[in-house]
Amino acid sequence: MQPILFIDRDGTIIRETEDEKIEKVEKLDFLPELLYYLKKIKEEFDYLFVMVTNQDGLGTEAFPECEFWPVHNFIIRLLESEGIQFDAIHIDEHYEKDNHPNRKPGTGMLTAYMNGDYDLAHSFVIGDRATDVQLAKNLGCKAIYLNSAYSDTTTKAELMPKGWKEIYEYLVSLR
Numbered sequence: 001m002q003p004i005l006f007i008d009r010d011g012t013i014i015r016e017t018e019d020e021k022i023e024k025v026e027k028l029d030f031l032p033e034l035l036y037y038l039k040k041i042k043e044e045f046d047y048l049f050v051m052v053t054n055q056d057g058l059g060t061e062a063f064p065e066c067e068f069w070p071v072h073n074f075i076i077r078l079l080e081s082e083g084i085q086f087d088a089i090h091i092d093e094h095y096e097k098d099n100h101p102n103r104k105p106g107t108g109m110l111t112a113y114m115n116g117d118y119d120l121a122h123s124f125v126i127g128d129r130a131t132d133v134q135l136a137k138n139l140g141c142k143a144i145y146l147n148s149a150y151s152d153t154t155t156k157a158e159l160m161p162k163g164w165k166e167i168y169e170y171l172v173s174l175r
């Protein structure tokens with residue numbers, strides 16, 4: 001069975017911004033060494049690559065789709081130009097107050113991966129928020145909790161790396 005990497009977008013692939021909204025390329029920065037190490041993971045392992053991202057209020061006046069998609073599509077095109085293809089991308093637009101089952105740490109968008117066809121015991125959620133760690137628990141997989149300004153130190157995960165080099169080396173060490 002194939003294991004999965006459920007990878008968060010903001011704060012994990014690209015830098016989180018203070019207003020938690022990246023609606024123009026001027027606000028876009030990739031995490032250091034992300035492209036190099038994610039490409040190595042893609043090439044050297046057999047993980048399914050699944051992006052899971054909360055985009056609060058996407059489609060509302062506060063965050064219209066016309067602001068979101070050009071930046072998002074650029075991120076995806078750039079990753080693909082390095083050979084980093086995501087097998088699936090799941091985007092939830094709800095706010096925390098909506099309590100919607102699709103919003104991380106809810107698994108509403110991810111039920112297709114929980115039917116026994118994937119090796120969840122050897123799968124990881126990689127993210128920078130406590131909700132990503134909780135998502136891992138809800139999916140029955142492990143958590144890699146990127147250390148960032150937004151990390152909550154009381155949340156424990158299998159690995160709390162500083163960056164993608166450490167994530168790559170950790171995955172290598174498990175082989």
Ligand SMILES: [Mg+2]
Binds near residue numbers: 011016
């Ligand atoms: Mg994040």
